[in-house]
Amino acid sequence: MTVDPNMLLAIVAMAIATVATRIGGLVLIRFVTIGETQRRALEAIPPAVLMAVIAPTALVTGPAxxxxxxxxxxxxxxxxxxxxxxAGVVTVAILRMALGA
Structure with a gap:
């Protein structure tokens, strides 16, 4: 197995960018006053991202x-x-067996 240096460099660069973004956010948030509206908006982000990732897969793959x-x-x-x-895992397993999928 050979390691492509360009691929390795890309992976390391993406890892550094991810860590820098997370740490930067934690450092910068100390200097920002968050109101009630902003707090509610920030709390809505994780479920929205989760639905954006899950919905296409859930609605396109099949009935189970x-x-x-x-x-x-x-x-x-x-x-x-x-x-x-x-509950979701058990449901999909049972429905796949029942529907023959």
């Missing part, structure tokens, strides 16, 4: 995955994240 996504979302309203994920 789509139904499991709905089940996971419904369980997540009441139970902890681990229970919601477990």
């Amino acid at each position: 995955e789509t139904i499991a996504t709905v089940v996971t979302a419904l369980v997540a309203v009441r139970l902890p994240l681990l229970a919601a994920v477990a």
Whole structure:
């Protein structure tokens, strides 16, 4: 196996950019006063990003995955994240067996 130096350099550069962005945000946020509106907007970002990543896959892959996504979302309203994920995995497994997918 050979290592392409350009590929390695690209991976290292992306890692450095990621770490610098995270650390920069933590350092800079100390100098910013966040109001209630900004706090609510910042709290809405993680679920929005998660839906942007999950929705295309859940709605395009098949009926088992789509139904499991709905089940996971419904369980997540009441139970902890681990229970919601477990419910989704079990649902998709059962539906794939039942539907022959």
